[in-house]
Amino acid sequence: GAVVSQHPSWVICKSGTSVKIECRSLDFQATTMFWYRQFPKQSLMLMATSNEGSKATYEQGVEKDKFLINHASLTLSTLTVTSAHPEDSSFYICSASIYRDPYYATNEKLFFGSGTQLSVL
Amino acid sequence: DAKTTQPTSMDCAEGRAANLPCNHSTISGNEYVYWYRQIHSQGPQYIIHGLKNNETNEMASLIITEDRKSSTLILPHATLRDTAVYYCIVREAGGSYIPTFGRGTSLIVHP
Numbered sequence: 001g002a003v004v005s006q007h008p009s010w011v012i013c014k015s016g017t018s019v020k021i022e023c024r025s026l027d028f029q030a031t032t033m034f035w036y037r038q039f040p041k042q043s044l045m046l047m048a049t050s051n052e053g054s055k056a057t058y059e060q061g062v063e064k065d066k067f068l069i070n071h072a073s074l075t076l077s078t079l080t081v082t083s084a085h086p087e088d089s090s091f092y093i094c095s096a097s098i099y100r101d102p103y104y105a106t107n108e109k110l111f112f113g114s115g116t117q118l119s120v121l
Numbered sequence: 122d123a124k125t126t127q128p129t130s131m132d133c134a135e136g137r138a139a140n141l142p143c144n145h146s147t148i149s150g151n152e153y154v155y156w157y158r159q160i161h162s163q164g165p166q167y168i169i170h171g172l173k174n175n176e177t178n179e180m181a182s183l184i185i186t187e188d189r190k191s192s193t194l195i196l197p198h199a200t201l202r203d204t205a206v207y208y209c210i211v212r213e214a215g216g217s218y219i220p221t222f223g224r225g226t227s228l229i230v231h232p
Contacts, residue, residue, distance in 0.1 A: 004164075043224050110167060115163060
């Protein structure tokens, strides 16, 4: 099956610093990637939709200047948490959908990265 | 996309079948039923999906009622490694799709 690689698996940083998380589709092209955040014992919350070559679409309440998303190629999307604070501590997960055909593009299945546990001190 | 309702938690004995229900009474004709699961501290994993016919793969079986208002995910011989949160999602195929997750069912498989 398709593989989505997410790095790092965990990161600890000081308050005020920025952290970059990478999400790569290893054996397929992903025109669209999704970024989620998950707090303990809660479900995944969609943060933004990342489209290759264009600006990301953010969900309501998600600060685009704080959570910078770059999707520069069909296999890589990055999420940068800028000026991180303790309340940004969370489990961040990316997912990608397979690009099949321009006339029948479908997000038939989602493939997820293994997640990044961010702890801001 | 149609809303789904799942029990908050379930438990199952190892080796027995785990039957996880999902209610999607407002499902429309072109919406599929998808199941994903998330093992603790990992990203979700696709399990199976279907439209109206029952489906089976190496991981599970999906039984969809004739009126399509509910479905059941069946893990035929549950193992301890099947302990996870299981999410039932209903969505259209094709077009722009923004995947959202509900609370899911926390399945605990015990020895």
